[in-house]
Amino acid sequence: MDEKQIEQQAREVIAKLRPYINRDGGDIEFVKYENGIVYVQMLGACVGCAAIDTTLTDGVEAIMLEEVPGVIAVEQV
Helix, strand or coil: CCHHHHHHHHHHHHHHHHHHHHHCCEEEEEEEEECCEEEEEEEECCCCCCCHHHHHHHHHHHHHHHHCCCCCEEEEC
8 A cells, every 4th residue: 555545544534533532622633644653633622631642542543553554653743
């Protein structure tokens, strides 16, 4: 799978997760895909939230690794 396909799939996963994050007052935005890493920006109530690390690793990253071959991590910018 090439970089463009991986990026497109990563964007689709984020779009799928967005309503769940919105429900708690936050938001997530795709920033870029580079060298196996998806970079996202957390917005709204996610900024300063104590659970942000858990949301990123146990939620976003876990789903991203499962659904998008080629992704090795998700990082917040």
